[in-house]
Amino acid sequence: MEDHAVCDINVVPSNESGVQELESSMKVLTKVDLDLAYSSEKLANLHVPLVYLLAQQNDLEAMATANNYILADFIEKVLAFNLLSSILDSEVRELDSYMDNLRVDIVDARQKISSCRHLGELYSIMKGKLNDSEESLKQSRQQISEVKMHSERFQRTVLAFAHENWKTDIAMDLSENAQLSNKNAMSNLRMPRQQRHNLWMLEKSLTRELYLEKKLAESRQNEEELKVSFRMEEAAEVVWGRFLEAENAAEVLQGISKELLGRLQLVHFNLNGSIQQESELKSKLQASLEELRAKDTALLKLHDILAENIKKDVELSALREKVMLLEKQLKESQLQLKNVNATNESSEEKLGEMESLVASLKESIYVAEVKAENAELKVAELTGTNMELTEEMSFLKGSATGTEKKVGSLEKQLREVEIQLQHAKASSEASQEQQNMLYAAIWDMETLIEDLKSKVSKAEIKIESTEEQCIMLSETNAELNAEITVLRDRVEYLELSLDQANNAKLASAEELNSRIKLIMDMAMQLAVERERIQNQMHVLTMEKKLLVEKIWNTKKEATECNNKDIDNKELPSFKCNPPSATSIKTSVEDSLRLTFSVFFPDLFVHSGSFFSQFLQYSLNQVDEASAEAPDCDNDAGASSSVNSPTGSDTELDNVEVVEAKRLSLKSVFMVIVLISAIYLLNQEPFLVDEL
Incomplete structure (x- = not known):
């Protein structure tokens, strides 16, 4: 900026406009970075x-190529995969549009920098900085592609x-699984001990699984x-570093501001001194x-004195005309005239020198020279008149008789002229x-004028x-x-x-x-x-x-007692008070809506079809589980048929169905928790960066 500074005070607004353009371009570059x-x-x-x-x-792909996978797990993984892929696709589209806007900002910044x-x-x-940002933008666009x-x-x-046909396939798989479960139930009727052993192992595995899940x-x-x-x-370290x-x-x-203030004070002091010096010089x-x-007034007075001298010279020329009337004093008058001419010439030379030295007095001196030349002309005329007088004197000498009187008068005039000549000499001196x-x-x-000019x-x-x-x-100011x-x-x-960073930090916190x-x-729930x-x-x-114990006791007592007693005995009814299917549906639907609205607001708003499909699938799972679970009335009716061993087995199957129902609900909740945890883990760096 110092190299392009202009030496005029009126150009300061242009410098201020250049500084404003520089600040705007720097702001645009920082925004792009x-x-x-x-x-x-x-x-x-x-x-x-x-x-x-x-x-x-x-x-x-591995599960699809292999045929030994579980359909429910496969569907859950496919749904989670679809959800995460759609989230990734939306984020990539948003980032691509953001890159397009950033490209427009870079073009605007280039136009501003060109000014x-x-x-x-x-x-x-x-x-160079803008070119680097464009290269980084190209690299990021390639990564986005x-x-x-x-x-x-x-x-x-x-x-x-x-x-x-995925729904029909799922229904067929579920029917096949139901048939297999029926076959397994028939086989379990034949093997109660093996079933108890399996149940004990299942409980043990469940406890271990729960313990491992808790630890995990x-x-x-x-x-x-x-x-x-x-x-x-x-x-916090980054923020403290920025604060420092x-x-x-x-x-x-x-x-720097203190130094600039000191310089400004020195400049003001020097400016005041220069103003004082300027006033003194003025x-x-x-x-x-x-x-x-x-x-100038003294020179005017000198001009007046010269004019008076010129007048006196004119009077002298008139006296010389009278003196030249006589022959005797012609020579003396000529000599006097020569002296006067010499003095006039010397005065003219001095006047010429004065003209060369004083340019301002040329006009007045030129007038004096003109008057002197006029005096010389008059002197020449007087010499001519003197010659005529000499001729007349010679003529008068011839006629001496008639001119004696005239000679006396001329002598008197000559005396008067001599007296006037003496007066003229004194005045000329x-x-x-x-x-x-x-x-x-x-x-x-x-x-004095030269000294004043130098000063x-x-x-x-x-x-x-x-x-x-x-x-x-x-x-400089x-x-x-x-x-x-x-x-x-x-x-x-x-x-x-700094204020914006503090506000952003507080908001993110x-x-x-x-x-x-x-x-x-959610974790507590x-x-x-x-x-x-x-x-x-x-x-x-x-x-x-x-x-089971009661069933075995009844079997033992049945062998000892009569048929009437056996008919009158009744097995205590199986008390099952599971929650109703509608309450389970409402709880599942509320939990899913809360999860999607809190953790996936964009997906919940924009892709409602996917949310409805996922909700319908979860409710279908709940309906199937509730349909497979026995009612309390059926269990009461089944308890009346205690005599047959199939009654106890059906009750055991009902308990297993209830457990399967609980496990299916548990799997649904676990899927929801897994999806929310994955999304939070993906979103966690953004929260930390915002802090």
Whole structure:
């Protein structure tokens, strides 16, 4: 900026406009850099679900090629895969649109930077930075295209798995499973001991599975807490580093502002001194002008004296005309005229020198020369008249008789002329002395004028130097004001950015706390539901054992007692008070809606068809489980048929169906919890970055 500074005070607004253009271009560049950093971070976070989906795709393909997979697990995995692939596809589309907007911002930034070509090095630096951002944008676009290809491949795999007859296939598989369960029930009727052993092993495996699930949940929770604490510490370190950098920058800016204030004070002091010097020089200039005016008045007086001398010379020429009337005094008059001519010539030479020295008195001296020439012409005319008089004198000498009287009169006139000539000599000497005095005064005036001219030139040089210093000081003052404005704007921008960062940190912390509270509430609800299910299963197992013991006791008593007693005995009814199917449906639907609205708001709003399909599938599972579970009336009716061994077996089957129902509900809840945990793990880096 210092190289392009202009030496005029009126150009300061153009410098301010250039500074504003530079600030706007720098703001645009910083915005582009922040957007690129955000997009790259989001793209890096999308690689985690991409890798997970690739692994899930491989597992599904392996399960599809193999024929020994469970259909319910396969459908659950396909649904989870479809959900995650759709989430990934929506995120990739959003990121692609964001990249398009970023491309438009880069084009606008290039147009703004092109207006700052006069900045030189700053323009080259900003252009290089913009080129780097464009290259990073191209790389990120390539990565997005790769992720798009993977997401399209995932959608194709989902479409390949979700063909038109999948519902009929699921129904057929379920019917086949029902037939197999019936066959197994018939075989279990034949093998009660093996069934008890299997039930005991199943309970043992369930307890182990629950214990392992609890340990796994605790380990995951500890891992998540450690990750969150580690990321919070990293974010805190980054924030503290930024705070320290901001404090250091603020201190540096304060020091620079103090230095600039000191420089401004020095500039103001120098400016005041220059103003005082300028006022002193102006006063001296006015004094010199007054002296010049006084000298001009003296020169005018000298001009008046010269005019009087010229008048006296005219009177002398008239006297010479009268003197030349006589022959005797012609020579003397001629000599006197020669002397007068010599004096006139000397006076003319002096007047010429005075014309060369004093240019301002040329006109008046020229008038004096003209008058002197007129006097010479008159002297020439007098000489002519003297010649005529001599001729007349010669003529009169011839006629001496008649002219004696005239001679007497002429002698008288001659005496008068001599007296006048003496007076004229005295006056001419006085005029010569006056001319000498005038020449001396003129010489002194010329020397004074030259001294004054030299002083005036020196004063003008000093004034020019002071004006140049004032211009330089005004330029430096303008530059310092521009720098101070830039620094003030920078400080305000830093303060605003700090406030925005603090507000964003508080908002993200509040959002994180709210989500943590929701997750904790869901975990508590799941734990309570799990404990309730475990208690119900424990109660059912105890009732099952009691029923088996009672059945065996009745069998033993049947061999000993009569048929009438056997007919009158009644087995205690199986008390099953499971929850109704409608309550289970409402609880499942509410939990699914709460989960999708909290953790998947975009999916819940935009893709309602997928949510309805998933909800219908979950409700169908609940209906099937409730349909397979026996009613309390049927159990009471079945308890009346205690005599046959098939009655006890059917009661055991009913207990198993209830347990299967609980397990199916548990599997549905586990799928929901798994999906929410995966989404939260994918979204967790964004929360940490926002902090």
